Amino acid sequence: MSVEDSISLYKAQTGESLTIGQVEKMFNDSAYAKEQLMASENLHKVYRGILNSNAPQAIPGPSSNFVRLRWYKSIFHNPWYAPWRNSKWVGPYGHLERVYDGQGNVVLDNEYMGTFNFFGPDQAGAHKAADVDPYFKWGN
Secondary structure (H helix, E strand, O other), X not given: OOHHHHHHHHHHHXXXXXXXXXXXXXXXXXXXXXXXXXXOHHHHHHHHXXXXXXXXXXXXXXXXXXXXXXXXXXXXXXXXXXXXXXXXXXXXXXXXXXXXXXXXXXXXXXXXXXXXXXXXXXOHHHHHHHHHXXXXXXXX
16 A cells, blocks of 8 residues: 555545655654654554555465564563463564464454554564554553
């Protein structure tokens, strides 16, 4: 999906405007991304949903470029009493993210579902600022 398409979908779903410059800055400046995502629940939830819409609907096969993360990098996507119930998979840059249950079904529960990352889990500081901190405020 192009940036322009994602912006158009966001406008159609929320009535709110975004510019290409704003979107590009959210991918390059974690402090800016955090500021924007903390200020707007729609940006945090709706726009992330739009950006994550191309994540696989089934557990990726061995020829895919998606990677299953270790359980401790999936901690927010599992109940505290069953930290190994769901598996979290991310695309090659850590942006696209999908969570699957033990039967291989996409987890749609708002509490545990996968969400788009502006900064992948391997960029710990930026990921916490832009992706985790807004989650603590708004949830999924």
